[in-house]
Amino acid sequence: MQLSRHFALALGLLLSALPGRVLAQVADFAPRASVFWEPSGTSHLLVINPSAELSVTPTEWLDVHAGYEADIVSGATESLKGGRLSTVDIVSSATDFKDTRQQFSGGFGLQRDGTKLSATYTYGRESDYRSNAIAVQAGTTFLQKNTELTLAYGRGFDQVCTTAFADSDGASVKQPLDSSKGCFKNGDNRKAREVDLDNFQTGWTQTWTPELATQLVLYGALQHGFLENPYRAVVIAPAGDQALENHPDNRTRLAAGLRAKYYVRSLTTAFSAGARIYRDTWDILGQTYELEAERYLSPELRLLAHARYYRQTEAAFWSDDYTGGEPEDGPRGQYWTGDRELSPLWSYMLGGRLLYRKEADPQHRLLSVMLGFEASLSFDLMKTALEEFTWGGVEPSDTLGMFGSLGLRGEF
Amino acid sequence: MMKQQTAIGGLAKQLGFVVGVTALALSAAGCVTVRPEQRAVLADPSMQFDADPGDGAAREHVLENREGSSGGRSVKGGGCGCN
Numbered sequence: 001m002q003l004s005r006h007f008a009l010a011l012g013l014l015l016s017a018l019p020g021r022v023l024a025q026v027a028d029f030a031p032r033a034s035v036f037w038e039p040s041g042t043s044h045l046l047v048i049n050p051s052a053e054l055s056v057t058p059t060e061w062l063d064v065h066a067g068y069e070a071d072i073v074s075g076a077t078e079s080l081k082g083g084r085l086s087t088v089d090i091v092s093s094a095t096d097f098k099d100t101r102q103q104f105s106g107g108f109g110l111q112r113d114g115t116k117l118s119a120t121y122t123y124g125r126e127s128d129y130r131s132n133a134i135a136v137q138a139g140t141t142f143l144q145k146n147t148e149l150t151l152a153y154g155r156g157f158d159q160v161c162t163t164a165f166a167d168s169d170g171a172s173v174k175q176p177l178d179s180s181k182g183c184f185k186n187g188d189n190r191k192a193r194e195v196d197l198d199n200f201q202t203g204w205t206q207t208w209t210p211e212l213a214t215q216l217v218l219y220g221a222l223q224h225g226f227l228e229n230p231y232r233a234v235v236i237a238p239a240g241d242q243a244l245e246n247h248p249d250n251r252t253r254l255a256a257g258l259r260a261k262y263y264v265r266s267l268t269t270a271f272s273a274g275a276r277i278y279r280d281t282w283d284i285l286g287q288t289y290e291l292e293a294e295r296y297l298s299p300e301l302r303l304l305a306h307a308r309y310y311r312q313t314e315a316a317f318w319s320d321d322y323t324g325g326e327p328e329d330g331p332r333g334q335y336w337t338g339d340r341e342l343s344p345l346w347s348y349m350l351g352g353r354l355l356y357r358k359e360a361d362p363q364h365r366l367l368s369v370m371l372g373f374e375a376s377l378s379f380d381l382m383k384t385a386l387e388e389f390t391w392g393g394v395e396p397s398d399t400l401g402m403f404g405s406l407g408l409r410g411e412f
Numbered sequence: 413m414m415k416q417q418t419a420i421g422g423l424a425k426q427l428g429f430v431v432g433v434t435a436l437a438l439s440a441a442g443c444v445t446v447r448p449e450q451r452a453v454l455a456d457p458s459m460q461f462d463a464d465p466g467d468g469a470a471r472e473h474v475l476e477n478r479e480g481s482s483g484g485r486s487v488k489g490g491g492c493g494c495n
Contacts, residue, residue, distance in 0.1 A: 049470060144445060199483070207451070211454075216434060218434070255482070256484065259461060261461065310481075353464065353467060378471075407467055
């Protein structure tokens, strides 16, 4: 409550400091709370994600933005992965955990004659991970504003906490963390390892007819460093020998997504269809297909329904069980993983969103201060089918997820 | 190492194909003209890509921690996603 009073005071000062003729809208504030829940008896994962973004536009050509978000995570996770041949009791090895990730961001944008440049810095921290990232983006419209191109680049300088093994140690003797205690504090048997991330993206949005628009997005990413889960060990020998997950140090990722939106006047509904293909140097091939439909229930209220299907192949070094005598120089002999996201899987997601939006003119502001107000409520159901992954021969039960989100936006 | 180089070469060829097709389509876009007075429907929020970016970003964050693929929506920094 005190925070909201401070915010209202700051906003009032900002509004009074800027001459009204400079710009009608000077600030945009968007708080949001999202929840992801897996109602499983084993993992019962719960992620609560509060966030807020503030954007201030002191002149027509400049905006300054800042954001905050947190992931408050609780549940239980298995710290040891064995497969169908494993004699280790994996399921009962699950341990409870709680962690909080906080992320702060800030940046600015410059805009002139349909061209925009922006830069953002983001800092994230959790008990076992640190993230520093910069992102720059440029965009412009041309061909009578029928074509919009954007280019973006992001660079992450991250660190992850692990046990203090030497780089020269054999992969089969490296051991996982048992907790984040001592991480980034020179704790015993703790070491911070670098993760370098480069992201590239270009987008092309095109209007083709008064009812049809398309968007093509090309994405590339380079990842280098410690790319494993520092807590997870894998059973790698018939006798039950365990070692820290061992992934390649480099990963190149590419994705191309194409979406089209078409407005059917007779149904007063906007339809959207999208497809995305993903490929990486770990040999994962992913395909995503999405359908959406959105229509107005009243001039201020619109309803969106969407469906999403996703399918992927496994990583080259994926195996449900590494104790079956893989050749040492083959991908499953050099590397091992307990990550279900590297296994063959498919999933679907069904959901919807209600969005209320009210606009006002500068002379008749909502609640005397707002030029626009928006509230959205969304819900999604996600079901995953793991085709090969097991915990010691037992199929995971935490494959159903529910996602809900409530967002507000005020334009001042 | 050899397999990694082969995989990168394969990705580069696929990316080159996509870029080539995109360049052709982009040149075709130069022939398209939707006049400003015809854009009433296109300007509607329901016709915007990512009309509710906060909701989309939160959903993408969940998906990226549950799938082996990522990207194609927005550029951002990293995070552990260990759980």
